[in-house]
Amino acid sequence: MKNPRARRNNVVCEDLAAETVLYDRANNRAHSLNRTVGLVWQAADGQRSVEEIAVILHRELGIPADPGVVLLALQDLEGAGLIEEPLPVEARPELLSRREVARKLALAGFSMAMLPAVASIVAPTPAMAASMITAQQAGQDLGTVGTEAYNNPNFLTDPNAITGLSNAQNAYVSGNYNTEIQDLDGVINALGLPPL
Amino acid sequence: MTESMATTAEDTVLSPPAIAAGTSVVTARCSAYGIEVAVDTSDDLFGYLPSPLIPPSTMRESRTRQRIGFAFTQTRCADGPPLFTVAEEGVQVLSSSDAELAARVLESQIHLKVAALTDQAVFVHAGVVGLDGRALVIPGPSRSGKSTLVDALVSAGATYYSDEYAVIDVDGRIHAFPRELRLRDGLARDRRVSLGGEPTEPLEAAWVFNLRYQAGAVWEPKELTPGQTLLTLLANSVAVRRRSEVTVRTLRLATAPAQGWYSLRADAAETAKQILQLINRTPGATQARSQGHAGEDRP
Numbered sequence: 378m379k380n381p382r383a384r385r386n387n388v389v390c391e392d393l394a395a396e397t398v399l400y401d402r403a404n405n406r407a408h409s410l411n412r413t414v415g416l417v418w419q420a421a422d423g424q425r426s427v428e429e430i431a432v433i434l435h436r437e438l439g440i441p442a443d444p445g446v447v448l449l450a451l452q453d454l455e456g457a458g459l460i461e462e463p464l465p466v467e468a469r470p471e472l473l474s475r476r477e478v479a480r481k482l483a484l485a486g487f488s489m490a491m492l493p494a495v496a497s498i499v500a501p502t503p504a505m506a507a508s509m510i511t512a513q514q515a516g517q518d519l520g521t522v523g524t525e526a527y528n529n530p531n532f533l534t535d536p537n538a539i540t541g542l543s544n545a546q547n548a549y550v551s552g553n554y555n556t557e558i559q560d561l562d563g564v565i566n567a568l569g570l571p572p573l
Numbered sequence: 574m575t576e577s578m579a580t581t582a583e584d585t586v587l588s589p590p591a592i593a594a595g596t597s598v599v600t601a602r603c604s605a606y607g608i609e610v611a612v613d614t615s616d617d618l619f620g621y622l623p624s625p626l627i628p629p630s631t632m633r634e635s636r637t638r639q640r641i642g643f644a645f646t647q648t649r650c651a652d653g654p655p656l657f658t659v660a661e662e663g664v665q666v667l668s669s670s671d672a673e674l675a676a677r678v679l680e681s682q683i684h685l686k687v688a689a690l691t692d693q694a695v696f697v698h699a700g701v702v703g704l705d706g707r708a709l710v711i712p713g714p715s716r717s718g719k720s721t722l723v724d725a726l727v728s729a730g731a732t733y734y735s736d737e738y739a740v741i742d743v744d745g746r747i748h749a750f751p752r753e754l755r756l757r758d759g760l761a762r763d764r765r766v767s768l769g770g771e772p773t774e775p776l777e778a779a780w781v782f783n784l785r786y787q788a789g790a791v792w793e794p795k796e797l798t799p800g801q802t803l804l805t806l807l808a809n810s811v812a813v814r815r816r817s818e819v820t821v822r823t824l825r826l827a828t829a830p831a832q833g834w835y836s837l838r839a840d841a842a843e844t845a846k847q848i849l850q851l852i853n854r855t856p857g858a859t860q861a862r863s864q865g866h867a868g869e870d871r872p
Contacts, residue, residue: 389818391825396800398825400807400817407807407821409800498804500813503689 381430381451382423382461401458405500408457413438414493417450418459427451441485445473450493457495605630606691606740607638610683614645618657621645621676626683628735628752631775632693632742641686645679647672661686684752688738688811694748695816695823698809699739701747703732704852707779708747710739710831712809718786718841725845732773738811739778743819745826746775778831780852781805784844790837792847802833 389400397415399408410418416437420430427444435442452472454460464472473481479492599619601612603626610626622645644660657675659666659682666682669675688696699712700719709731713719720736727733735750742748751773783797783805797805806824807813813820832855838844 389821391803391821393799393803393825396798398800398803398821400813400821402817405814405817407804407813409798409804411798411800496801496804498808500807500817501809501811502814503685503811 378427378465379462380423380426381421381464383418383421383454384459384461388459399459400500404458406458407498407500408459409496410454411490411492411494413440413446413491414450414453414495417447417493418454421451421454421460423461438491440482440487440491443478443481445478445481446491446493448472449475449478453493453495457497601626603627604637605634606632606687606693607635608687608690609637609640610643610687611640612643612645612679612683615647618645618647618672621672623676623680623683623752626680627687628750630740630750631748631773632740635693638692639690641683641690643679643683645676680752684737684750685811689815690812692816693742695741695820695827696750696811697739697741697806697824698737698811699806700736701734701739701749702726703734703773703776704779704849706776708734708739708776709780709782709848709852710747710778710806711782711784712739712806713784714809717784718838721841722784722838722844725841726848728842729845729849734773734776739806741823741827742775743823743826745778745823745829747778747827748775749773778827780848781828781831781833782848783833783835784838785836786839787837788839790839792836792838792844794834794836794847794851797833797835799828799833801835802828802831805833805835 384401387402389402391398392415395412397410397418399410399418400406401408413434416434417430420433425433427447428442430447431442431444434440434446440446448464449472451460451464455464475492479489482489482491597616599614599616601614601619601622603610605627608627612622612626614622642662644658644663646658646660648656648658650656654670656668656670657672658668659675659679661682667675667678669678697710697712698714699710700723701711702709702723704726709726711719711722723733723736733749733751734747735752737752738750740748740750781797781802803821803824806828807820810820810824834851838847
């Protein structure tokens with residue numbers, strides 16, 4: 378398997394104590410990586426193998442040096458658009474389910490906080506962030522969905538997660554909406570007038 | 574100003590009506606956060622303008638970097654009600670038969686523009702109150718019930734800072750944006766409560782509450798991690814796309830001493846009580862966190 382390489386170009390990084398917050402300027406999404414995924418993101422430089430990264434996780438977090446944890450973190454990073462190349466097909470059979478990795482960590486006596494987790498949001502435009510604008514509500518919903526991603530770590534790998542969003546949210550995700558129309562709808566709504 | 578209001582062929586359809594000949598033009602000006610706002614209007618509409626156009630700020634005023642022109646005009650039709658029009662840089666934003674509502678849209682547009690263009694602070698859509706010298710921030714969009722909740726917290730003894738924006742300086746401190754508190758009476762109208770006025774001192778954020786209104790919801794607060802707390806503010810920040818690096822860094826500083834919570838909520842008065850009970854139960858966590866982000870290890 379080719380060594381994984383995380384995307385760092387055009388990405389703003391802020392390290393918190395136990396998390397890493399990334400802002401991806403390429404698609405205006407922000408992510409909060411828990412400690413495990415943050416370490417994998419930092420270590421995945423194209424030089425280290427998955428096994429070597431697993432050793433880093435073992436050294437830094439004390440968890441078993443299990444490539445399955447690294448692959449799960451890489452899958453999360455891939456879902457967030459933070460990997461240079463997709464995970465190779467040959468790595469997929471090694472990829473354990475989140476449940477399997479959780480079980481292995483639990484059996485080894487580790488907290489679920491070590492389980493790879495990424496929360497993501499789409500950053501709003503000023504128009505989206507404005508009072509009285511419909512799309513802004515969509516942004517908030519996405520923000521909340523992103524926050525809830527920690528409670529439901531399968532969020533980013535769940536194909537229904539994005540497709541289940543409302544039309545406004547989908548428009549928000551894709552950026553495919555007309556700001557003026559959204560503004561007008563929002564104003565009409567704020568004025569308590571019937572829709573056009 | 575007159576030149577900036579000129580229309581082009583492309584926006585002819587959207588261009589606002591000019592102030593009628595013979596009507597004296599009055600221009601209201603206000604400068605804050607490095608942005609100068611000018612509103613052209615007529616004598617008889619001047620009283621509808623928000624005063625001041627931008628709430629007073631505790632931030633040190635620096636030189637003006639950008640100017641924005643608005644117009645608030647009235648069109649009289651022979652066989653219909655007058656129409657009140659708001660325009661920004663010559664492009665119509667809204668036309669309404671209700672002058673007060675048009676003025677409210679104008680105010681929101683002015684504030685949004687300042688929030689989007691300033692380089693002096695990070696503006697986050699949020700309600701803010703002060704409690705024991707620290708800030709409680711409730712980020713959220715319009716119609717998420719921020720104002721009602723802010724009003725309930727103020728009634729419970731908190732100090733009013735804002736019901737629209739948390740203004741965050743480069744050190745991560747929260748400044749007031751003290752426009753008059755707006756409480757919605759039904760869909761069509763806002764009720765203004767005079768809680769605005771002179772700005773109070775900037776505060777360190779101690780609590781961030783990401784709340785979603787749902788009728789009959791059960792209050793079940795879950796503590797957010799620092800990263801989630803930061804994302805909660807980021808999802809409501811106005812200029813993050815234009816100033817991503819500064820915004821993320823500023824929000825990290827702002828949330829470093831803060832404790833983040835998420836919950837569904839119902840009635841505002843009841844939620845205010847629940848918030849205050851929660852804060853009183855967990856003061857130690859906030860004190861510990863205020864020692865700094867680094868070295869903290871919260872699972």
